[in-house]
Structure formats: C-alpha cells, structure tokens
Amino acid sequence: MKITGADAYLCHFPLPEPFYPSWIPAFPQTNNSLLLMRITTDEGIEGVCAGIGFANEWKGFPDLIRVFLINRDPFQVEEAVKILRSAKVVGFRAWFIEIALWDIIGKATGQPIYRLLGGCRDRVKAYASTGELRGIERRVEDVQALLEQGFKGIKLRIRYPEMREDIALVEAVRAAVGDEVELMVDANQAWLIHGFGSYPVWDFKRALATARELEKLGVTWLEEPLRIRDYHGLAELRRATSLPIAGGELNEDLDDFRELIGRGCYDILQPDVTFSGGILMGRKIAAMAEAAHITYNPHTWTNGVGLAANLQLMGAIPNCTHCEFPYEPPGWVPEARDAMLTEPLWIDGDGYIKVPDKPGLGVEIDWDKVEAHSEKI
Ligand SMILES: [Mg+2]
Missing domain, CATH: 3.20.20.120 (Enolase-like C-terminal domain)
Structure with a gap:
C-alpha cells in the first residue's frame, strides 16, 4: 500500500457561546480550530487526523508534509515518526499526523486500533x-x-x-x-x-x-x-x-x-x-x-x-x-x-x-460540515 495524497482542511467550527479557557487567561475562544487531514492511499483506504489550531498557523504545513509522505507505505509507522521528528526542525509540532496512519492500518486490517x-x-x-x-x-x-x-x-x-x-x-x-x-x-x-x-x-x-x-x-x-x-x-x-x-x-x-x-x-x-x-x-x-x-x-x-x-x-x-x-x-x-x-x-x-470499535479510529467524519467550516489548503 502506498500513500497517494494528503488533503488538508483548516477548520474553524463556531462554539455556541464564547469559552474562556483557564489556560489562556482573559481570552474568549469562539471557535474550535484545527487542521484536519485526510491521507489517501492507492488501495482506496483513507485515514484522518486532526491537530489543534489557534489562528491560521498551519497554512504552510500541508505542502511540506506531502513531500515527505507521498509514496510511503502507511504501515511503516516508525518512518513517519522520524519524519515528524524532523518537522520540528522547521517549527511544526505535527505528531497528530501519525494517527491517520493507524486509522488506515485499522481499516486495512478490519480492527479498531486498540x-x-x-x-x-x-x-x-x-x-x-x-x-x-x-x-x-x-x-x-x-x-x-x-x-x-x-x-x-x-x-x-x-x-x-x-x-x-x-x-x-x-x-x-x-x-x-x-x-x-x-x-x-x-x-x-x-x-x-x-x-x-x-x-x-x-x-x-x-x-x-x-x-x-x-x-x-x-x-x-x-x-x-x-x-x-x-x-x-x-x-x-x-x-x-x-x-x-x-x-x-x-x-x-x-x-x-x-x-x-x-x-x-x-x-x-x-x-x-x-x-x-x-x-x-x-x-x-x-x-x-x-x-x-x-x-x-x-x-x-x-x-x-x-x-x-x-x-x-x-x-x-x-x-x-x-x-x-x-x-x-x-x-x-x-x-x-x-x-x-x-x-x-x-x-x-x-x-x-x-472505545470506538469500528475499524481504525472508529469514528466517522461529517465531510459536509468540514467543508462548510473550513478552507482547503
Ligand atoms: Mg491538564
């Protein structure tokens, strides 16, 4: 199996009311912001992952990670770990990407990750x-x-x-x-x-x-x-x-x-x-x-x-x-x-x-909602 693509959605889902997290003093959070990625493969199996965002700081990242991920075998998780460790050199803490590989592995084997x-x-x-x-x-x-x-x-x-x-x-x-x-x-x-x-x-x-x-x-x-x-x-x-x-x-x-x-x-x-x-x-x-x-x-x-x-x-x-x-x-x-x-x-x-028990992460993405609240980057 080979990775063929990595679609990226910069999402800002509105909160019903402003939320004041104790860890960001005096800041009203109005959105649930994240970078959602969908990793696709030549066998048609897809995996998803998401990393938290604040503003639009993830904008340059998808182009970088595509260079390193495409054509790799998603089962070689240790390779991905090394890539994500490397990404830190240029300022991206993107460990969440690894989760999409487990989603793919789970779906390919018909088992939840746990x-x-x-x-x-x-x-x-x-x-x-x-x-x-x-x-x-x-x-x-x-x-x-x-x-x-x-x-x-x-x-x-x-x-x-x-x-x-x-x-x-x-x-x-x-x-x-x-x-x-x-x-x-x-x-x-x-x-x-x-x-x-x-x-x-x-x-x-x-x-x-x-x-x-x-x-x-x-x-x-x-x-x-x-x-x-x-x-x-x-x-x-x-x-x-x-x-x-x-x-x-x-x-x-x-x-x-x-x-x-x-x-x-x-x-x-x-x-x-x-x-x-x-x-x-x-x-x-x-x-x-x-x-x-x-x-x-x-x-x-x-x-x-x-x-x-x-x-x-x-x-x-x-x-x-x-x-x-x-x-x-x-x-x-x-x-x-x-x-x-x-x-x-x-x-x-x-x-x-x-613990979600469907194959992979065990959860389903509402793509219509993602598209309605995101920018594809
Ligand atoms: Mg804590």
Whole structure:
C-alpha cells in the first residue's frame, strides 16, 4: 500500500457561546480550530487526523508534509515518526499526523486500533473536565448538573491569584458533592500562555502547600503543579505528599518521558497522542510507565478526532484508569468539540466512555460540515 495524497482542511467550527479557557487567561475562544487531514492511499483506504489550531498557523504545513509522505507505505509507522521528528526542525509540532496512519492500518486490517495494540478494555471511566475559572456558587451548581448527567468524577481548574481561593473552591465543591465523587484539580502550571490576562505562577512552596490542603480534601490527583521540565521540583513534590501528582500532557518524545519516569516526577502521566509523539509513541511510553508502576491517563482536550485517538490508546494499555472528557457548557460542548464527527462522543449510563470499535479510529467524519467550516489548503 502506498500513500497517494494528503488533503488538508483548516477548520474553524463556531462554539455556541464564547469559552474562556483557564489556560489562556482573559481570552474568549469562539471557535474550535484545527487542521484536519485526510491521507489517501492507492488501495482506496483513507485515514484522518486532526491537530489543534489557534489562528491560521498551519497554512504552510500541508505542502511540506506531502513531500515527505507521498509514496510511503502507511504501515511503516516508525518512518513517519522520524519524519515528524524532523518537522520540528522547521517549527511544526505535527505528531497528530501519525494517527491517520493507524486509522488506515485499522481499516486495512478490519480492527479498531486498540485491538491491534493490546486490546485491554472496551470502555474507560470518564470524568468531566471543566475548563473555566468561575465563581464558587456557580461552580457548585455546574458540578451538580454534571453529576446529574452521569459523570462520576469532575476536574476543576485551580488557577486563582491566591492559594486560599483555589482551596476554597475545592472545599465548597467537596462539601456539596460528598466523599464519593472523584475530584481532580488542574493548576496548568506546566505551560503558561502569556499575552491576554494575568495568571499565577506557582513555585515549589505554593505547590507543596496546595498539595497538603488537597490531601485533606480527598482529591484524586493534582495536575501540572510546576513547570514542564522542573524534573527536580516535581520529584521532590511527589515525595513530599501522598496526593497523586499528574502531568506530562505537553511533554514529548522518548527522552522527555524517560526523564519524567526515571526521576520519579509523576504518579500519573498524561501524554496526549496528538502532542506527545503519536499513538505508537504513546504505547511505548505506557510500557515504560507500567514498568515503573505509573498510571497513564492521556490528556484529550483537543477535538473529537483527538479524543477518539487517545481513547484508542486507553483501550490498549493496562495502566489507564480514567478518560478526560472535555466538557464545559455552554461554550465547550460535545456538539462543538466533535463538530467534525457525524456523532459526538458521550458517556454510557455508568459514566464510562466506550472505545470506538469500528475499524481504525472508529469514528466517522461529517465531510459536509468540514467543508462548510473550513478552507482547503
Ligand atoms: Mg491538564
């Protein structure tokens, strides 16, 4: 089989309401923006992938990647990994391209990807991952609405100027929901986006003091308390608290994860296959983590194609416990997050999300909708 083409669609799907992500302070996000690519082959099998966008920064990339992909065998995934590593030299972090090859491999073999890579589970416990910093009263109401919809766990953002505000929020939510509901908290300190509004920058002492308070509140994990490669600080923090420490969503490639695992930085690793190296890289990192008794719960906050790709990895690995389900109504809802799919992904009656079981990624693209909201480049 040979790759014959790579169609690229620069998409901007409108959100029903503006969404204010805590990780881009004071920025109203109005679109779900992404580069969607369709890789075609001489046998008529096609694979899709998608990488997040902000403005139109992907414009030159499709021409570059076509030069390197066309005429290659899509089953030679390690070749693609080398190409994508090379693309970083000229500034493109495009690991998501590798996902389209797995979509092709799955369709060619008639299997969902997770069954080709380990076949560990067909559904994963989901938690609702919220995204905004809201007032305490509103957040408590929102959390109650999420529980009514069937979620058994909720992730809160703690990124208020003062630590006491972070703790007050978690305390109020814990008091409202009781001890049974799993609460995760994300400080998003590993990659700070500068430019629109102010944000707190945590040091080791704030991270440790926060962790000690959260221990008492029975929090499931504290995510990204320190800088992305503060290996020393993360390892010290992990040793100093019984609270599980999570992170690694934007780390990438084997060397980086060798350090995070080898130095004992995290209890839970969260590489996202669209950012961190692709599905095969994710499978390798999962094995390294498994050997060190570390959990691997991927970050998924991108779009429906990215969520499906990470779900395929979750289905394949033994050391995954939870699936992040990005959901913050009224702005960030499944219909907008998964606008490129024929059907948005949702949870079952037990609060689990099914690993799509059709061949490849297991999801279908709504091409009419893609064409209506994109520019072909
Ligand atoms: Mg996170």
